[in-house]
Amino acid sequence: MLVPPYFAALSCRNGLEALERIEIYRKSNGSVLVHVEDLGDTVSIQFSYMLPDKPLPRFLIINQQLLLLDVLRTGTGLDIHPISVTTPYPYEDILHDIFACPIQIDADNQMLLAKADLERYFSPSHNMMWSYLESLFDQNYTFSPVAEDSMTAKLRRELKRSIPSGKGDLNTLAKRLDTSSRTLQRKLVAEGTSFNKELQEVQKAMFCSYLQLRLSTEDILYLLGYAESSSLLRAFKRWTGMTFKQYQTKLLTELNLSHQQNIS
Structure with missing residues (x-):
């Protein structure tokens, strides 16, 4: 099955380019937007509805966070972990195990990643x-x-x-x-x-x-x-x-x- 933003992201050279491609796709396709902010040594990723007054449900936040993390792990072939994850909802133990980082409860959602991890090379052989x-x-x-x-x-x-x-x-x-x-x-x-x-x-x-x-x-x-x-x-x-x-x-x-x- 070909998922266009996933395929395009894994065709990129690294996670920074992949984020850019996903961000572009979400602006013209679908209702969930991706917001990427370069903070120097780290990069912040947040998700929101195209209509800003509507909060994202728990499932969509988890889905988008896991999809992005899977792109990074698949592209690099490494077990990359975020520095931290922020979410308005409580997460089960299995999600704590997958993210393997501090998970905080807050009104906004955010996944904070090390820029060095996002700069790691994506191997073409990993794009199945x-x-x-x-x-x-x-x-x-x-x-x-x-x-x-x-x-x-x-x-x-x-x-x-x-x-x-x-x-x-x-x-x-x-x-x-x-x-x-x-x-x-x-x-x-x-x-x-x-x-x-x-x-x-x-x-x-x-x-x-x-x-x-x-x-x-x-x-x-x-x-x-x-x-x-x-x-x-x-x-x-x-x-x-x-x-x-x-x-x-x-x-x-x-x-x-x-x-x-x-x-x-």
Whole structure:
């Protein structure tokens, strides 16, 4: 099962980037907001309803705190613990064992984490959703073959992880490939391609894959790093020669035919 904010967070380089991605998702999807405050050596995380006059129920606070802690532990592979947890509600012993830190009762909710823990590297191998998604992305690729050690191949591999994390821009990718943006562009041109071409091909493959998984348009926008649906839909028409609705109809027809063949 693909949970967009969880997948995007685990595609990030560390917990600080993951928090940023989750915070962005919550602003446009769902009713629970995430508030992140950098306090120097520590980082404060609070949750609230989009309507500020409404208190969060106990279940939602616990759910959000545990989800965030699970992202950090999964991404790093380490048993990270908060410095402290504050909650308006009493927590059972099992929650005290999971958080393994002081839990205080107060009107507000807060989880306080060490910034050093949030800066720890997230290993791509810990993002279990990649085991399925990478093969799906590859099925939808229309790339020309290139040498494994070419700059184009390196860029394609980096784009697959960086786009969901919200870091798919030229300058960031060049830095991650240990080069300058100008040198990256020059090497790509020498190999018969360009950064924008490779970026759009990866986005196209991802778009088609997310549609096959029946994600909402809002979730696809988020995972591809688009701010407006109109920009994405124009790009999709350019990629496929079809409107979004035409492609959805085609995809549903193919899925139904495949299902009928499997039954027979």
